[in-house]
Amino acid sequence: MQQLPEPLFLNFVLTALQTTHARLAITSGEATRYPAAVAPFAAIATPTTKALSHLRELLTPDEYVWATALGEADPAAAQLKVETSIDVLQMILPPEVELPPPYPGILPLDCSRAAEMVALTDIAFPGFFRRRTCEMGSYFGIHSGETNELIAMGGERLVFPGYSEMSGLCTHPDHRGQGYAAHLLWHLARLHRAQGIVSWLHVTATNATAVNLYLKLGFQTVRSIKLHKLVVV
Structure with missing residues (x-):
C-alpha cells in the first residue's frame, strides 16, 4: 500500500507551513501558525514547553488553534490549555483505484465566493473553513440550476510537495443523497493524478458514516493521530 511518510505527516501542519504554504506562515521561534482568517491550525517544531511558549506568543486571548505532535510539552507551563482532543484518521487514495468518468457541472470557486463557501461548510463543520481558507488550494463547487446557489463543494487544504489534502467536502442538507460530494472528490x-500528486484526507475517527464512505470509495487508512484544541489560559 502507498504510504504517507511519517516525517511529513505526523506534524503535517508544520510540513505545509514550511513548504507550499510558507507564504501564509506566521512564525515565532519554534512555533508557526496560519492567519486566523485562513485556518485554525498551528504547529511546533519540537515537542517542548519552550516551543509552546512561542506558540502562545502568536495567539490572542479569545482564539483557539488545533495542533498535533505535542509530545511531553506542558501546555499549562506555557499559559495554554488543551480544551479538547480528537482522534483523526489519515487516509490515502491508492493509485490503483479506478476513477469514474467526469461529472458535468463542477465549476472552480475563487475567493469572490468566500462568504458562500463559509456558510455552506459551517453547516457541516463550523469554524474550520474561514474567509481566506480559499487561498490554501483549489476549490470547486456544484450550483443549483435554478438559483445558482452553491449546494456542494470541496477542495484542497493542507498541501505540500507531492501531496494534497482533500477537504471542505460538503453538501447542503436540501441536496444530499445525489452523490455530489463523491463527484467533487x-x-x-x-486533477491530482494528472499532476502526479497523492490524494489524502483527514476524517474524525468517530465519524463512522464518513469513514465507511471513504473506505467504500477505495481509500485506505494509514494512521490515527490526535489533534489538540489549544486555548489561552
Whole structure:
C-alpha cells in the first residue's frame, strides 16, 4: 500500500507551513501558525514547553488553534490549555483505484465566493473553513440550476510537495443523497493524478458514516493521530 511518510505527516501542519504554504506562515521561534482568517491550525517544531511558549506568543486571548505532535510539552507551563482532543484518521487514495468518468457541472470557486463557501461548510463543520481558507488550494463547487446557489463543494487544504489534502467536502442538507460530494472528490483525484500528486484526507475517527464512505470509495487508512484544541489560559 502507498504510504504517507511519517516525517511529513505526523506534524503535517508544520510540513505545509514550511513548504507550499510558507507564504501564509506566521512564525515565532519554534512555533508557526496560519492567519486566523485562513485556518485554525498551528504547529511546533519540537515537542517542548519552550516551543509552546512561542506558540502562545502568536495567539490572542479569545482564539483557539488545533495542533498535533505535542509530545511531553506542558501546555499549562506555557499559559495554554488543551480544551479538547480528537482522534483523526489519515487516509490515502491508492493509485490503483479506478476513477469514474467526469461529472458535468463542477465549476472552480475563487475567493469572490468566500462568504458562500463559509456558510455552506459551517453547516457541516463550523469554524474550520474561514474567509481566506480559499487561498490554501483549489476549490470547486456544484450550483443549483435554478438559483445558482452553491449546494456542494470541496477542495484542497493542507498541501505540500507531492501531496494534497482533500477537504471542505460538503453538501447542503436540501441536496444530499445525489452523490455530489463523491463527484467533487473524484474531480480532485483526477486533477491530482494528472499532476502526479497523492490524494489524502483527514476524517474524525468517530465519524463512522464518513469513514465507511471513504473506505467504500477505495481509500485506505494509514494512521490515527490526535489533534489538540489549544486555548489561552
